[in-house]
Amino acid sequence: MQINILNHFIKAYEDAYNIDFDKSFEGQIKMLCKKLNEPFMHPSYNLIQELEELSFSLDKNINIAIIGQFSSGKSTLLNLILKKECLPTGVVPVTFKPTFLRYADEYFLRVEFQDGSDEITHIEELAKYTDQRNNVKETKSLHIFAPIPLLKKITLVDTPGLNANEDDTLTTLKELQNIHAAIWLSLIDNAGKKSEEDAIKANLELLGENSICVLNQKDKLSAQELENVLNYAKTVFSKYFKELIAISCKEAKDETKYEESNFNLLLDFLDNLDEKALKQKFTKRKMLHLCQVLEDENRLFVDIFDKLANQFQIYQEKL
Known part of the structure; x- marks a missing residue:
């Protein structure tokens, strides 16, 4: 029963994140947005929203x-x-x-x-x-x-x-x-x-x-x-x-x-x-910004974990 649940979870995860994209600029950006949106990257809600908006904007004016x-x-x-x-x-x-x-x-x-x-x-x-x-x-x-x-x-x-x-x-x-x-x-x-x-x-x-x-x-x-x-x-x-x-x-x-x-x-x-050139310049600039945001968010997580580890060590030493 537990194996079936695990297999179901793995399949659902793969269906959600293992998606094939074409080799065009738009396809590669959409793939990158999807990768940055994976749970192990720990994106914030605001970052997820921005990634979705960026991906959606590729098909707009x-x-x-x-x-x-x-x-x-x-x-x-x-x-x-x-x-x-x-x-x-x-x-x-x-x-x-x-x-x-x-x-x-x-x-x-x-x-x-x-x-x-x-x-x-x-x-x-x-x-x-x-x-x-x-x-x-x-x-x-x-x-x-x-x-x-x-x-x-x-x-x-x-x-x-x-x-x-x-x-x-x-x-x-x-x-x-x-x-x-x-x-x-x-x-x-x-x-x-x-x-x-x-x-x-x-x-x-x-x-x-x-x-x-x-x-x-x-x-x-x-x-x-x-x-x-x-x-x-x-x-x-x-x-x-x-x-x-x-x-x-x-x-x-x-x-x-x-x-x-x-x-x-x-x-x-x-x-x-030149719509194509403008869209590519904007997308690259936006993607660099979002990658920096994700890096800052992950650095914040690391700092929090380090502080928690230090507090836990102090607590253990007092026992």
């Missing part, structure tokens, strides 16, 4: 975050990409939860709550969940679905402004741990300023190797002024970003001025991102 100071025009820019006035804009800091833009055949909104539940509703209901004045604190994240072909390959993440309230900043940092690249959006008046560079430096680890700096409101400058600003901004910002472009969301909203808005340059950048 890459995430591109929109980062910037409040009032830099993030919501307006995303509305232009969505081809619909979905995200509320205004002088009051309204966006307080991460908002994900995903592909679907029609527009709709999915609201995810802190208790794990969700709700599907009309896109017009979005403002109800993004206005701080409504104090809808149980909302965890918002997911806008739209029939935009670009969203078939990437997921855009609208984040709270970096100078919004403290809770928003913490939420932003947590969400940005799972992005593959970023769009740093800044007003062209701030191009090259020390305050803007300080903000970039403070969030440097969140910007991947394929991030782009987008300077909004170029319509405020003459052609010569724009050239001077871009030349100066490139000397300051080029070491932080793969590319730097100036756009005008105001002009992009006007069909007669769309071409001169340079908005197509941003769309081309997003459309030409």
Whole structure:
């Protein structure tokens, strides 16, 4: 009877952990995640969750975050990409939860709550969940679905402004741990300023190797002024970003001025991102981090066992 129970346990263990994976990059990462998740590795619950999320992310879109100071025009820019006035804009800091833009055949909104539940509703209901004045604190994240072909390959993440309230900043940092690249959006008046560079430096680890700096409101400058600003901004910002472009969301909203808005340059950048390369870089970086976490956790176990052994030895000597 005991032999049968043991054999059953061994078979169940092998079925759970002895799984064949293909030789592709994704297959090998999934195999490594499975190995790190085996019981003898003693992974914590949080580490198990992160390993599962990483494995699952291999089959999902890459995430591109929109980062910037409040009032830099993030919501307006995303509305232009969505081809619909979905995200509320205004002088009051309204966006307080991460908002994900995903592909679907029609527009709709999915609201995810802190208790794990969700709700599907009309896109017009979005403002109800993004206005701080409504104090809808149980909302965890918002997911806008739209029939935009670009969203078939990437997921855009609208984040709270970096100078919004403290809770928003913490939420932003947590969400940005799972992005593959970023769009740093800044007003062209701030191009090259020390305050803007300080903000970039403070969030440097969140910007991947394929991030782009987008300077909004170029319509405020003459052609010569724009050239001077871009030349100066490139000397300051080029070491932080793969590319730097100036756009005008105001002009992009006007069909007669769309071409001169340079908005197509941003769309081309997003459309030409190398998904495979970005995903591999992100996965390798994440895996190195998780291996370090596991090593730290195991070191903690060893320290605890050593302390227990010392206490036990002291106890024996006193007997």
